[in-house]
Amino acid sequence: MAHVHRNPPFRAEHLGSLLRPKELLQKRALFEKNELSQAEVTKAEDEAVDKVVKVQLDCGFHAVSDGEYRRAVFWGTFFEELEGMTEIRNPSMDLFRPYVPDIAGFIEKGHKPGQSCICTGKIRHKGKSTLIGQFEYLKTLTPEERWGEIKLTMIAPPWYHLRYKDGLAFPPEVYATDEEYLADISKAVSEELDILYAAGVRNVQFDDPNFAYFCSEKMLAGWAEDKSNKKTPDELLDAYIQCYNDSIAKHSEKMHIGLHICRGNFMGSRHFSEGGYDRIAIKLFQKLNVSTYYLEYDTPRAGGFEPLLHLPPHKNVILGVITSKFPELEDKEKMKERILAGADIIAKGAGQTREQALQRIGVSPQCGFASHEEGNLLGWEDMKNKLALVRAIADDLWPGEP
Secondary structure: OOOOOOOOOOOEOOOOOOOOOHHHHHHHHHHHOOOOOHHHHHHHHHHHHHHHHHHHHHHOOOOOOOOOOOOOEOOOOOHHHOEEEEEEEOOOHHHEOOOOHHHHHHHHOOOOOOEEEEEEEEEEOOOOOOOHHHHHHHHOOOOHHHHHHOOEEEEOOOHHHHOEOOOOOOOOOOOOOHHHHHHHHHHHHHHHHHHHHHHOOOEEEEEOOHHHHOOOHHHHHHHHHOOOOOOOHHHHHHHHHHHHHHHHOOOOOOOEEEEEEOOOOEOOOEOOOOOOHHHHHHHHHHOOOOOEEEEEOOOHHHOOOHHHHHOOOOOEEEEEEEOOOOOOOOOHHHHHHHHHHHHHHHHHHHOOOHHHHHOOEEEEEOOOOOOEOOOOOOOHHHHHHHHHHHHHHHHHHOOOOO
16 A cells, blocks of 8 residues: 655645745845845845744744745746746736636736746756755754755646647747656656755645646636637646656655645735636546645635545645635634544545544645735734644644644
8 A cells, every 4th residue: 555644744734835024025125126135135034034934833833834935926936947948027918828717817907927937948957956045044943853844835847838828838849749848847847856855855845726727617618618729628637647747756755745736826815716626636636646635625615525535545635724815713613623524524435434534634724825925915913823723723633743
């Protein structure tokens, strides 16, 4: 039977991005205007990371992150650093599928993506990781025996594909098919994981809104109307799962690899897509070779727990029943009841008892608190209260466990 990864994941988890202190945002704004040096902004980042790591440790969290404070958006700079990928500013809207939920969200608000990344040549890793510095700094703030618990969040391997109209994600003279393009992405991600593993990273979480898009009725309707699409959504989902599996094949046993599926976390606590996991559950849980799923379950738009019937007995799920989008604090007892209800469905699907199912469950907020540096519609103390609530729920359901 496949190996069950434990510790990580932990009973109390969060999704990596945390609210930036106002001082950091102010200094970064000055840096953008060339009124502050790189050294000064790095010092401000260090101070902010020190502060937020202390919050996490004081709350009793083990999978500590740097809050993604050195990134402007959750996906960081992995793709921009690859040979063959080029960052584009103010891209033409003609590039994009207008019904893909994040693009549709931009259009609806009268915005357009200010930045994107597109393939312009053969994709290769250049041998250096932009995440190493982030990890090394976190090591200075945590005891050595806990370095393997540090959580590094990474962008989904197929991130810069779905948003573009069929055939526009890469030049046809460079890659003949989606599969060729995705195969080189997988090689680059695998090399990145090699570098991270050598540095001591043992806890990786991929962040992927795209999987949730395959659950969106609006997107599927738009897809059906768009006659330029050569693949069905199911075929593309299969290609993305293969891309992931190829990316992590060398590492999935020796590192903990989790996947966070979210429905968007845009400025002003806006979400992008709706729809339960039912449409993709069998493929998501049984074909994708990650150890842990971090799932959104804070509102009815995420659907019910029924898809968890398909979770195999060697995989974990972290139930995101606490919202990170708004300050109102959830009722602890009601959240515990929801987790137990989820455990009963997982148990039924795997032929286990509730107690056995609970051994593969944790609790978290449904998403990060600041996927974009502006952050969600809540304050620093609200965030601390939410994190404390997650820890309190975990302590009640799994007493004495990290």
